[in-house]
Amino acid sequence: MTLATTSAPPRPGLREKLQDALPKIVLAPSFAAILVFVYGFILWTIYLSFTNSKTFPSYELTGGLAYQRLWGWTFESDPPSSWYYSITNMAVFGVLYVGICMVLGLFIAILLDQRIRGEGILRPIYLYPMALSFIVTGVAWKWFLDPGLGLEATLHNLGWTSFHFDWIKNKDRVIYTVVIAGVWQASGFVMAMFLAGLRGVDGEMLKAAQIDGASTFQVYWRIVIPILRPVFLSAFIVLAHMAIKSYDLVVALTSGGPGGSAWLPSNFMYEYTFKRNQMAIGSASAVIMLMTISAIIVPYLYSELREKK
Template identity: 70%
Template sequence: MTTIEPVPYVTPERPRRRLAARLGAALPKIVLAPSFAISLIFVYGFILWTVYLSFTRSRILPIYDLVGFDAYYRLWSQPNWYMAIKNLAIFGVLYISLCIAIGLFIAILMDQRIRAEGVLRPIFLYPMALSFVVTGTAWKWFLNPGLGLEKTMHNLGWESFKFDWLINTDMAIYTIVIAGVWQASGFIMAMFLAGLRGIDGEIIKAAQIDGAPTLAIYRRIIIPMLRPVFLSAVIVLAHMAIKSYDLVIALTGGGPGNATELPSTFMYSYTFTRSQMAVGSASAVMMLMGITAIIVPYLYSELREKRT
């Protein structure tokens, strides 16, 4: 005699729960899909389009006939391009080194658990909340010999005081450094302060018990342990230095003459002002290669550390 197995009763709620679970799992992908598609088209798509245009003879409007490396030959024959690279080297080295030095120094002071830390930390971070246009405009007023620091000192009776870097072709690039360091050093301070707060205090206490002086503790223990923060700071600052445009335009406009021209301002002027779209695209590709040369080793080191 055969027995009939009872069929389990499936309530209508089970399919609904499964559907809700699937929708819940797919919801983040659905929400992020439009942003991902827009980024894919308007960031990476236009990067590829710029690379393509750099191999054409495009001038005012795009021309899609490939001609090889002609735009790159013309780019590297421009004296302004060499001036832009020289200025970027000066600005980048001073900008990165001063931001790291000042940021680390302030972070060490802030790490001493001072009472006013809650007030000082936002003050140091405030410049980073400003746009580069606002920073450039404010420093342009401050450094203008006719109405800024020099004028104020003359009004106070110091007639021999002179600070005309903004209109001096040899010193104008350093005004970009001053404004950039003022804006970014607070952000770098926050990075180093987070790194300092993440160091195990027991290691420092053990060194102090052994009689190590404070300077030696920082030089041999604390600063070497901040290596990831140093690397991240260099990557962020180098990226900001290479693509600096609005700060230069707001502060000096690339002048006097071309004394403060950077690759970013060169790219804009040749693409939109001088109607040399192919040359401008080639300069943009060179900037992209510079950023890639900085970021790829960083990503490689991060991935290698995770594997080990």
């Protein structure tokens, strides 16, 4: 009688070990670069915000002095008007930009979902602005809104001399020109997101609702739009992130506006860090922007990971 012997699995050779380690070897340089140049500099910026750095970094901690000066709590020589202008503009721009883009994008997506003629042509037309950079968008709208050579001048040449549209030179309304340009660029992208969601809705369910006597408005309001809740959330996250970090659109369109009246927090941060040599205050504003973005993105990522588990 012979006993069956089980042989031990062969040890992996050098080639197999290299194949297993190859993805880690390839990803290691980029991971190290991200670790240093993204998260490392984030920590460095947070550290500088608690110093009194000006033109060059100062590593002596001064507590929350930079944050106090940012909000104008201590020094009368540093008026907080520019920072308050920035956060007020951010609130106006963010609410209008996100809200109008989502409403307009959903409306266009619903129209295209009716299988209208020329959908294959209209869809890329609406998407095309998103392919442009904010610099190109800002310059184009700057020419279009300039009273001396854009819309106002054209209508004056056509005989409508009573028409006036000088928002781009009006410090109280210049922020709304940034909203117009931003909505023009991003609404097509939001339309594409909603259209993809609409095409994923079960058609049999919609037909059943119509057979039961539901109108088209009721079908979309009570069935389709609630189903699109994840798309609404994703669109909100993307648009809010783009709104908070907007910088180049403001610079290209308004050059900051009359007296900095179109500044957003990103413009304030750049101005104080690189032009006014107030590195600590600029770092403090950057940290506040980071906290704002984190307050939006982190709960979203947590909910996504929780659903997957």
